[in-house]
Amino acid sequence: MDLSTVKSIELSVRTRFLDNITQDDRRVILEKAQQRSVATREVIVRGGERASAVYLLRSGRIKYSRVTEEGKELLLWLLTPGDVFGIATILNHPPGYLGTATALSECDLVVWNESAILDLSKHFPELCRNSLRITLEYLAAYARRHSRLVSETAPQRLAYTLVQVAHRAGRVLPTGVEVDITNEQLGGLADVGLFTTSRLLGDWERSGLIHKERGRIQIETPEKLLAT
């Protein structure tokens, strides 16, 4: 990757993957990466495949999902700019990817292939630490999600998830926070069925708590939503 691209990345996206690394070192690391653009609905990595590259999302939206043995799709996470996946590549004899990454929109990615990231991680041990930190955060998020699944009701989970997503991936407008997400995606993250999701969102819209159109939800007052 050439220097001008590196500089543009430095400015455009902040990621925990490169925390606690000097700007000079960061450039060395980014220069070893490649740039890649993918189209909507394109599959970037497939669950189970041997991890062979680390990806950093610069722009766009990606869904990270896995397929259960019965063929149902389980949404693990929605990735937003700054998020990293394929972290397992940093290990010798890496395990397989945990899930399948599919682009929900056009995406720009920064990609380190296996040999590049292995070399870099030897030179910059901070990369391994950052990977550990990120993975622990995913684990904590997952534990919370599971915790809610077994102890809260569907409306509570849905409200919480909606507010959370809005916080991570929402645009702030004068009238509230707006987030691009379908009922199916939101229900998937909250572990709430598609029909139940539709009904609950309908209720909330009638109560004036949110305003929704196809693929988009606007939240007026997050606090009231959580008080359900």
Added chain:
Amino acid sequence: MDLSTVKSIELSVRTRFLDNITQDDRRVILEKAQQRSVATREVIVRGGERASAVYLLRSGRIKYSRVTEEGKELLLWLLTPGDVFGIATILNHPPGYLGTATALSECDLVVWNESAILDLSKHFPELCRNSLRITLEYLAAYARRHSRLVSETAPQRLAYTLVQVAHRAGRVLPTGVEVDITNEQLGGLADVGLFTTSRLLGDWERSGLIHKERGRIQIETPEKLLAT
């Protein structure tokens, strides 16, 4: 820790935390640790507290659990000899422990305090890689558990979990595999209610698939169990 203790540990417990490290280095690492014994029901670390030590379980059984906001206890994992927890300590500005570790029996632990493990991880980068690998495995296990929770029935989850636990922590007898676990713990791991667990195990015992007494289950034929 003195050399003779170190040698006895080397022989008694194998852990992925010290994989890909030479025996000499392993001794250096173990010498920086401390030995600790805890009694049944003793709390070793508490969820949310800043991670300040890494623990390796030498002998005994530990439950790793977290408390939901409603006060219900959620069992995250049963730790067996060779397992490690408190891994987050290896990071600067570590996050809090994910859950609370409680001894289910008398336990022997190997403990590295924060400064010791930080020093060591600078000298032996393999420690950080091993930590990442272990954390990724926990994450994968959790994703599978969640996946089953939303797509399988209670009997399927319970059967699978029972076989899994037997595999990890069971004794092999001529008549089958025997594992020490209460209905509550097993149900907790499988996300099945206590009463449902009791009923299902009762059914299986009447079918001759298992034999159970208080706090102990013996599995005759794991395959038949999974075919439920």
Added chain:
DNA sequence: CGGAATCTTGAGCGGCTTCAAAACCTGTGG
């Protein structure tokens, strides 16, 4: 414009949880 994706609404029901109550086992201390 056609087809695919998204969303809505209604009806039914089924697997699991919840609640209540009692039987059972086991280690401990008097």
Added chain:
DNA sequence: CCACAGGTTTTGAAGCCGCTCAAGATTCCG
């Protein structure tokens, strides 16, 4: 040795949350 308290397990009965299925309306994309 015995009794008791605490933890563990069982069984029955009831109820409900949210899923499943069916069918249609709506909106968007190519």
